[in-house]
Amino acid sequence: MASRSEINEKMIMQTQKKKVLVVGATGFLGRKILRSLMQHSNVDIKAMSRRGAPKDEFSELEWVQADMMDPASLDAALQGVDVVISSANGYMKESLDADFQGNKNLAEAAARANIERFVFLSIVNSDEAQSVPHFHAKKVAEDVIKQVGIPYVFVRAPAFLDQTSDYIANGFKAGRFYAIGDTTTKWSYILTDDLADYLAKAAAFEGDQINNKSIDVGWSDGAKSQAELVQLISEVTGKKLSTWTVPWFVFQLLVRPIKLFSELGYDMFEMFLFFKKGRFVADISDQERFFGPAPLAKDVITRWAKSNKFID
Template sequence: MNLLVVGATGTLGRQVVRRALDEGHQVRCLVRSPRKATFLKEWGAELVQGNLCEPDTLPPALEGITAIIDAATSRPTGSLTIKQVDWDGKVALIQAAAAAGVERFVFFSILNCEKFPKVPLMEIKRCTELFLAESGLNYTILQPAGFMQGLIMQYAVPILEGQAVWITGEAAPTAYMDTQDIAKFAVRALEVPETTNKTFPVVGTRAWRADEIISLCERLSGKDARIARLPINFLRAMRQITRFFQWGWNIADRLAFTEVLATGKPMTASMDEVYPVFGLDPNDTTTLEAYLQEYFSRITKKLREIDYEKSKAKKKKRKTPMKKP
């Protein structure tokens, strides 16, 4: 299948590209900067320069394409807003795909987006779901809750470096999933007719609270966490402040996500009926324990190698004979 991956350089998008290539698909990636996407070309993907926010660049990228997997989203620190990328850009892409006769469109939304109309990203995801469903395209909508990869910088790295781990006491438990596993569902959707014009949750094996993740990281790293708590009301106030500045609009919209956390309701869903539809084995899904265990094992091994090289360099320096005057 000739596949176009949008958002291919992102945390999830790159795993979609890797999985699709491994399964024998011809993969083309829509990228804003080919220079920053050379690793995708080295893997075997074709790069085409384009931008969701520049609709004229989309038709050339869609020539000969039979399916799209859309993993693009705005960056909190980027210059483009959520509305520009996650709404205007997606509308342009869906319209271009319909005009090009694309046969399948896989879209990544967010779990429970319909329940939070006042949270910009959630509401835009919901509206995009509706727009896609009414576009005439054969679609599959996948709804992750959170990526395990995001927990590394949020919890693992600060604990390893003795820095503060910032948490909110009311944060909702979340069923995080490894992006490699999410990519399996996305690529598999292209081959399973039963996934056509349907929406599926794609979540991890269980929902984890922040304190549970911290305890797990402490056990695996052998270090104690320095926990700093941020009240939800403080984050709400920060959102109001950043909204007054254009440079802060993206940050303000992301801070609105605190309203999802404030509910305290687990971000999870049953996957009992999802795995059989996709023909995937739930036992192959990475657990959070296994994911963090592998991460800390790699870090520990790397630190040992560094210590060994330092020790070897010191011994070599001591053995070097002094030069005669």
């Protein structure tokens, strides 16, 4: 039988907060992760930025200045940290340095710091998409994280319904939906608010049952075609949209030439052509076990419409 002091020590350990370092904290998704983490009473937040603390709603958090391309700065940033969440990427800035070398540096620094859990934002079926540079970078990073031997959770996201520049919302304002390739091929979607919530839950999760899991996230009623998405948006908002479609042959014709002047354009075209295969579909069998019930597509689109003030 355990002594009173042993019981007390165990209770103290169970109530101790986890120090969670958010890498990519100043990004569009990173800021949402910070908000989600603030709802968890069992975590203390440490946010990482290359420029230091911002002067905004998050300025009262603990900030550390570090760069994924500078291993020494990562060692300093990881001092006292229990869990890492990484949503950082560089491909939108026409650079995959952070996606390849940066993630390798971060994983190796996390191993040196004996991190208890590495929560890594990955991509659905990235292991099948070697032709898409930033998808392939996620697979390479997953492999590195496994190789360094730290407990991990890979949260594998599908297509974002909303983004920093929300092309669906922008099209809606003009009464249009800009479709990619065709309107019948299905792929999975996620709202970034929900993705941030799942990443925070993975970090705050008590117990090691979640460790070393790869968890796809998506909607409970499955992948949607763009025609189905248009129909749902119209039902929710009461506004009929015209669909403007860029056919697949355009991407197939231009994917090589565009590489000559835009790595980001080439990456996006290869991504669209991967969508064409019908393999960008999330298997959410573990999502509810660890993160709670997956939402219905219509409920997500209703929240998206309200956030954009398309409905009251």
